[in-house]
Amino acid sequence: MLAKLPGPIRIPLALLLLAANILLHVLPLFALSLVKVVVPVHGIRLACSRMLVAIAESWIGVNNFLFGLFTRIRWQVEGLAGLRRDGNYLVLCNHQSWVDIPVLQKVFNRRVPFMRFFLKQQLIWVPLLGPAWWALDFPFMKRYSRETLLRHPELQGRDREATRQACAKFRHMPVSVMNFVEGTRFTPAKHDAQSSPYRHLLRPKAGGLAFVLDAMGDALHATLDVTIVYPEGRGTMMDLIAGRVHDIRVHVRELPIDATLVGSYDDDAAFRGRVKLWVNALWREKDARVAQMLMAADAAPVGE
Template sequence: MLAFLPSVLRIPLAMLLLLLNILLHVLPLFALALLKVVIPLGFVRRPLSRALVLIAESWIGVNNVLFGVFTRIRWQVEGLEGLHHDRSYLVLSNHQSWVDIPVLQKVFNRRIPFMRFFLKQELIWVPLLGQAWWALDFPFMKRYSRQTLLRHPELQGKDREATRKACEKFRHMPVSVMNFAEGTRFTPAKHDAQSSPYRYLLRPKAGGVAFVLDAMGEALHAIVDVTIVYPEGPCTMMDLIAGRVHDIRVHVRERTIAAGLIGSYDEDAAFRGRVKAWMNGLWRDKDAQAARMQPPTAGVGRGD
């Protein structure tokens, strides 16, 4: 609708409205979160948690409207049939850009339960957003480097304990737990450094997926396997806000959770091997799917 405006007007206006949307939703969200802290009673916390999710879904919904107004994105989304808002899912996706997050939110908002991402502990200090993520029960993870673990072996496994505790609170309500199994965004340099056997993906990490499956167990209905492709090439959040992203393709596949995928990843070497083999097979399928989603000609540039 407003994509025709020159960028010198369109970009500041879009950023202003996105900021106003944050403020309009974060303020009531903080007020309810404060009540949730002050009145730690289950019969009060549960309806407050539901109200917080409604605010977050409204926030995402308005963002989606704004991106629709200020951009001309051609969406190609396949595989959403059969998903439900009242079932719990583990969502697995490849990771190429921070744009992946608004893409996933647009595709799944109000279609499946509100998605929680595992976030680095440092992100809790992001103004407004960090505190909003905390209020919405996003699990924050403190990652320890190999050097830190060598100096402080008592920290070994602390991040996994945090994963388990974060998932425990989701066992009694519909939730979508989001996991970028590659652990980082795709770049050619990272791809080469890993000697990745996949053309469009980095190597997946099976541990985090295994811990979520073990912690939530039968509470999860299925795995939602998502493949995201940007046919024009790598993009940034500013590219999205500025309307320089014109084509986004998303493929969704619901996968059953086999009984053999639930077990002790740390203590059972045979189980660990099975989960890694399953993840590698899933990633081979995903790489083939990403190849099918590529445009017939590559290297399309972004205009304004």
């Protein structure tokens, strides 16, 4: 088992194979994307989209295999029964580390439709990965600070329109739309700065999920409430690759789409309040669940 190799050998070898996997999948992905852009025939473009997803799922599958070879992680995952590959899901999750993304990909790859994340606009410039995310129809969002919006009020609502445009594409294909509701990764400093009422979570932001529900509400058939816990503490991507992450616990809960949460978030104050109440209640339950998962991990026998 490669996880037993000495670190100076194991880590460079793991990085080399992960990089090779990127090239192996990104090159055909780019070639197929070019066909999709150049050929104006709807049927061909639809077929290209399906093939692009198959390439992406293969890419994730190989990554999962490599992490399994080079690491020794104790996985505890609950709530995967009944998930559908032909469904449309809104996936809501707490956010602690970049490790969350490979965790979500391992848990859901080929169990639900391919997940699209809302990404910061700057990430499109990441070599190889940025163009690959663009080719796979990941929505890129340009966030504006409060000061910028005060100086340029005409920029107000741009994120909402970008969300609508992205979701318009998703209405014609099975999709899982991923939303980190806190909007940023958890750190103690951010937690204190927000005066968060939750022990293990940042304050949730309701606007993003409200925009997705407004744009896709009738096309979505369920929400997946996902909670990720790292009992040893939040690690980095390098910690994951280097085998320093040993215990990952994931809880998945499927919830029906509440029709009362579909509406105009910007224009209806009563509706906005209703969505915020729903999200805050969800986050209180999630905070309690994180505490329970951590207690269970502490009580587990060593080596379980």
